[in-house]
Amino acid sequence: MEASCMAKLLATATDLWRSFHRGRGIVAAVQGCSFRIHAGETIAIMGPSGCGKTTLLNLIAGLDVPSSGLLDWPGLGSSDTLRPERIGVVFQSANLIPALTAVENVALPILLGNGSDAEARALTALATFGVEALAAKLPEQLSGGQAERIAVARAIVTNPELVVADEPTGQLDLAGASIMVDRLLAWGQRTGSAIIIATHDERMAAKMSRIWWMRHGKFERMVERSACTGAG
């Protein structure tokens, strides 16, 4: 699905700031960012280490609250009902639960939402990323790249309208990263979901319809390839 300004507005932010106390000082990790995210959009957040990508993703996913500014999810509901149904999250370094098998990890968001057919849906999500054969493995038996594929399967298992992924391909080689992102984008096209990934890899970012370049907590440059420019 091609995103357009007619597409459902999922999230909107105006002059978003997030600061942290560190020692005696304050770090302003996100500084005055404004944007809109529509259904079907694919967005890469790029920029040097420490520029604020993870902090911004955590705000968009409702995992953290801004220090100031407005953040709203008009198409997704209130901030306390966003996850796991409406927003799927891929954390940096996969973050699988060690005591659960791959399929149990992937089924977890469905079980948390009291959904049905959790195992069957988890197997389908694993198959989307070609890792259904790993269903019975524990995280300690997986390579970093396999764990990343399973973490992405977990993020899409509830068919969320927005997927937020923090460096989801860091452990994969170029070919593996490309296949995984292609499968995620194909899933997004089928479902009409929006996908935002933070990445250091320009080849992955080039697959997305928008690129937000960050520096020192601010949007330095926004590259828009789709008709809908949601900045500001």
Ligand SMILES: Nc1ncnc2c1ncn2[C@@H]1O[C@H](COP(=O)(O)OP(=O)(O)OP(=O)(O)O)[C@@H](O)[C@H]1O
């Ligand atoms: N909980 C926290 N407490 C204090 N400082 C923090 C906290 N979280 C992030 N920061 C600081 O905010 C800034 C932005 O960090 P963030 O993790 O968002 O950057 P990033 O672009 O995701 O980096 P990377 O590419 O290395 O993952 C950094 O200076 C970081 O040290």
